[in-house]
Amino acid sequence: MSAIQIVEAGLQAFNERDVERFAELTTEDFVWLPALPGAVEGGSYRGRSGINRYFAESQSTWELLTLTGDELRELNGSVLMLGRALGRGLGSGVEVQTPLAFIAEFRGERMAKVSTYLNHADALKAVGLDS
Numbered sequence: 026m027s028a029i030q031i032v033e034a035g036l037q038a039f040n041e042r043d044v045e046r047f048a049e050l051t052t053e054d055f056v057w058l059p060a061l062p063g064a065v066e067g068g069s070y071r072g073r074s075g076i077n078r079y080f081a082e083s084q085s086t087w088e089l090l091t092l093t094g095d096e097l098r099e100l101n102g103s104v105l106m107l108g109r110a111l112g113r114g115l116g117s118g119v120e121v122q123t124p125l126a127f128i129a130e131f132r133g134e135r136m137a138k139v140s141t142y143l144n145h146a147d148a149l150k151a152v153g154l155d156s
Contacts, residue, residue: 029097032104032129035136040091044080048073052137060125060141089113092125104129105152107145128152 026034031050038047048055057070057079070079083090090112098105110125126148130138142148149155 026134028099028102028104028129028131028134031131031134031136032097032106033094035129036092036094036106042080042084044077047080048076050136051076052132052135055136056138058138058140060127060143084115086115087112088115088118100152102131103152104131105148105154107148 035047035050038044038050054072055076057075059070059079070076090110092108092110094106094108096105096107098107105126105128107126108124110121110123112121113119114121123143124145125141125143126145127139127141128148128151129136130140140151142151
């Protein structure tokens, strides 16, 4: 599988809330740096226990949370995803739609780190691109 195919599989697993399948795409020391406020309590999530905790916290906050990758670019051992997040708050029913981007860094054929941004420009800057 190419790095882009792995990211696409990760997006699908995330959207289906399939923790097992998502974890299979990551390294044992995987680091997740989320950006969605209110989705999680903040900070980073590390390893399998971090993945489990992120999914649990996300499910306790969001009735629905899906990520759409509108553009995927492979860049020197990483993949830049430019897209959006669509969500509905659990309890409040508030609908949220926001730009979302992330950089997935790879080690071999697995994601080792995902850094998430609420602004496409910030993600582009982080990988050394203007737009």
